[in-house]
Amino acid sequence: xxxNSIADLxxxxxxxxxxxVRAIPDGSLTDPTPCAEYDVKALVNHLFQVTVQFQAxxxxxxxxxxxxxxDVVAEGPDWRDRFAEEAGKLVAAWSAPGADEGTTGxxxxxxxxxxxxxxxxxxxxxxxxxxxxxxxxEAAPGSSGVVPALREAVAGLGPTARKMGxxxxxxxxxxxxSELEQLLAETGRDPRWTP
Numbered sequence: 001x002x003x004n005s006i007a008d009l010x011x012x013x014x015x016x017x018x019x020x021v022r023a024i025p026d027g028s029l030t031d032p033t034p035c036a037e038y039d040v041k042a043l044v045n046h047l048f049q050v051t052v053q054f055q056a057x058x059x060x061x062x063x064x065x066x067x068x069x070x071d072v073v074a075e076g077p078d079w080r081d082r083f084a085e086e087a088g089k090l091v092a093a094w095s096a097p098g099a100d101e102g103t104t105g106x107x108x109x110x111x112x113x114x115x116x117x118x119x120x121x122x123x124x125x126x127x128x129x130x131x132x133x134x135x136x137x138e139a140a141p142g143s144s145g146v147v148p149a150l151r152e153a154v155a156g157l158g159p160t161a162r163k164m165g166x167x168x169x170x171x172x173x174x175x176x177x178s179e180l181e182q183l184l185a186e187t188g189r190d191p192r193w194t195p
Contacts (some may be wrong), residue, residue, distance in 0.1 A: 004144070
């Protein structure tokens with residue numbers, strides 16, 4: 001794993017994810033995304049849920065991903081601000097001393113691996129939402145360590161994630177593909193996807 005702390009990585013990823021969510025037009029909420037099972041609204045709700053639940057995991061509490069995903073978008077027009085607030089709380093939760101040490105939650109997985117799962121959702125789903133809504137998306141810069149840390153995590157999590165249907169089969173990318181494009185392909189996404 002990268003030498004950077006999970007909190008530093010999440011902070012860098014959040015800086016790039018929050019503007020994407022803020023710029024989603026209401027008229028795009030029913031548009032398709034690279035995640036075939038989600039339209040834009042459903043993916044925003046999923047990302048919101050992940051952002052909240054991974055705060056609990058940082059505190060070594062169990063997360064609740066069961067049942068229906070709360071429809072945050074339907075709760076009012078401030079959902080973009082609420083996402084930004086929860087993303088800030090996610091960074092704060094993983095900044096607490098010991099958050100990325102030991103194991104966490106019912107998953108009983110290394111805390112750093114769990115933190116990388118949150119980081120993966122923030123990075124890849126921000127790309128999904130940007131692509132679905134016609135926005136440019138630039139991952140956190142190489143100096144942040146985000147994409148290399150994620151590629152390392154995906155290499156370890158990939159086989160299990162594919163069995164569980166979380167990742168698709170890897171997609172071939174052309175020679176010279178960026179590290180972000182390679183990461184997307186490793187999760188089963190086509191980096192050239194368009195609506």
